[in-house]
Amino acid sequence: MDTLELVCSSCGRRYTNQWRCECGGVLDFIHQPLPASDQPDPSQFDTRDGLWAFDMFLPIEKGPSLGEGMTPLVSAATWDAEYKLEYISPTGSFKDRGATTTISYAIQCGADRVVEDSSGNAGAAIATYAARAGLDADIYVPASVKDAKLRAIERTGATPVRIEGGRQAVTDACIEAVEAGGGWYASHSWNPAFFAGTATFAYEVVLQRDWKVPDAIVMPLGHGTLFLGVYRGFKALSEAGWIDTVPRLLGAQAAGYAPIASERNAVPESKNDIADGIQIRDPTRKRQLLNAIAETDGDAIAITEDEVQTELDQLHSDGFYVEPTSAIAPAALAAYRERGTLGPDADVVMPLTGHGLKM
Numbered sequence: 001m002d003t004l005e006l007v008c009s010s011c012g013r014r015y016t017n018q019w020r021c022e023c024g025g026v027l028d029f030i031h032q033p034l035p036a037s038d039q040p041d042p043s044q045f046d047t048r049d050g051l052w053a054f055d056m057f058l059p060i061e062k063g064p065s066l067g068e069g070m071t072p073l074v075s076a077a078t079w080d081a082e083y084k085l086e087y088i089s090p091t092g093s094f095k096d097r098g099a100t101t102t103i104s105y106a107i108q109c110g111a112d113r114v115v116e117d118s119s120g121n122a123g124a125a126i127a128t129y130a131a132r133a134g135l136d137a138d139i140y141v142p143a144s145v146k147d148a149k150l151r152a153i154e155r156t157g158a159t160p161v162r163i164e165g166g167r168q169a170v171t172d173a174c175i176e177a178v179e180a181g182g183g184w185y186a187s188h189s190w191n192p193a194f195f196a197g198t199a200t201f202a203y204e205v206v207l208q209r210d211w212k213v214p215d216a217i218v219m220p221l222g223h224g225t226l227f228l229g230v231y232r233g234f235k236a237l238s239e240a241g242w243i244d245t246v247p248r249l250l251g252a253q254a255a256g257y258a259p260i261a262s263e264r265n266a267v268p269e270s271k272n273d274i275a276d277g278i279q280i281r282d283p284t285r286k287r288q289l290l291n292a293i294a295e296t297d298g299d300a301i302a303i304t305e306d307e308v309q310t311e312l313d314q315l316h317s318d319g320f321y322v323e324p325t326s327a328i329a330p331a332a333l334a335a336y337r338e339r340g341t342l343g344p345d346a347d348v349v350m351p352l353t354g355h356g357l358k359m
Contacts, residue, residue: 004059004105005030006192009288017109019178019185026285028192029059032236039242042210051097051200057236058196063104064132066090068097069200073208073349078318079330081348082214084205087322091125091152092355094226097201098194099125102186103133105193111135111184117174119167119277120149121354122188122225127158130186138183140174142167146276148358167279189223189284198229199236205349206243214247215347218333220325221251221260221300222278224289226351231292247349249292250341251300252332254278258302260289267302274305274312277325277354299341307331321356329353 006015010025021027035056047053051069052062072085086094103126106114113136116126123139130137137158141150145162153160161177163170178185188194206213213234221227227249234246253261256271257279273279283289293300311334312327320326329350336342 004108019187019190026190026288029196031059032232032239033057033059034236034240035242039211042207045207047207051100051197051204054200054203057199057203057233057240058101060101060105060193060196061108063100063107064129065100066096066128066132068100070204073205076318076320078314079333079350081218081330081333081350083320084201084349084351085320086201086351086353087326087355091121091128092358093121093125094198094201094351094353095122095125095188096129098122098188098197098225098229099129101197102126102188102191102193103129103135105191106130106135106184106186107133109184113137113183114186115174115178115183116140116186116188117171118188119170119279120145120358121277123160124149124152126186126188127153127156130158131156136183137186138177140170140177142170146358152358168282187284188225194225195229195232198226199233201226201351202230202233202237206237211243213243213245214349216248216250216342216349218250218252218329218336218348218350220275220278220328220351220353221253221289222257222280223283224251224260224285226353227251228285228288228292231296246296249296249298250332250336251289251293251298252328253300253302254308254328255302255304257281258300259283259286260293261300261302263290264293264299265301268304270304272303272305272308274308274324275303275328277323278328299336301332301335303328303331303335307335315352316356320352322352323354323356323358326352326354
């Protein structure tokens with residue numbers, strides 16, 4: 001497969017193998033592949049390749065894989081919803097979806113070293129899939145990164161680069177290294193290949209539900225790598241004629257780190273430090289996220305630390321051993337129902353995004 005052409009969402013400039021437009025805008029693949037066939041019988045769909053079973057929707061050739069995707073979709077009676085268990089992915093988070101496609105794309109672009117910045121989960125995923133591909137990796141992380149996530153990066157052979165300061169300081173240091181020729185930027189927020197991977201969440205949800213689309217997906221929302229990928233996945237399914245409707249996309253942000261929610265709703269003045277995986281003040285694709293919310297009649301709200309802790313305790317007691325950020329989705333579900341955004345009978349799916357072993 002030839003190197004894929006990219007287009008700037010702001011000015012329309014076109015590139016190949018570039019991580020950002022000259023104007024500062026984000027880049028996306030020009031072409032979204034769509035299947036020529038009709039919606040297949042779910043019982044006949046071959047899922048042995050994990051998320052790569054949906055290669056008819058993927059613009060990238062399959063590269064390093066660890067069997068990611070096809071995570072279980074289970075009933076959760078306590079919340080009257082369904083959970084998709086993303087935390088049982090190979091490195092313990094949904095970020096494996098984007099890592100397999102991003103590293104595959106890096107190989108396609110001729111990279112021999114990749115660079116990423118992350119609060120932990122994305123870094124561990126990129127480091128793992130880079131190791132699987134035989135690529136060197138430098139992972140920029142906050143100096144305060146959790147030990148479990150740091151060990152996951154180190155044990156792949158990748159080099160963790162600990163940066164003092166906030167999450168933005170980590171990104172700034174990483175970009176400085178990339179621009180100095182330090183490697184191919186495998187960014188989970190800038191690189192369009194990552195979103196091609198997270199879009200597979202949408203394909204799997206409807207396959208596992210015999211092509212029945214839920215009323216809403218409630219998700220954590222930081223940089224929006226899952227949120228925007230899910231939007232693109234459902235949009236592609238609709239364009240392919242495999243589904244007739246697109247679900248409402250409802251985001252959950254951490255109080256104190258709610259740049260999307262604050263554009264739509266009043267937000268708490270408190271600071272939510274427990275949901276560390278989504279503490280993003282300036283999401284790279286903010287405009288695209290706001291558009292996805294508007295186009296799906298969605299919303300975004302900010303959730304407090306106490307609300308997350310309550311749901312985390314309940315998740316653990318019900319057998320879902322997840323990290324704290326995962327608990328923000330069920331906390332948001334309760335809030336959306338209380339606000340009347342979702343009716344009592346709404347059909348809802350939520351991802352549980354990260355494993356409790358990373359706490």
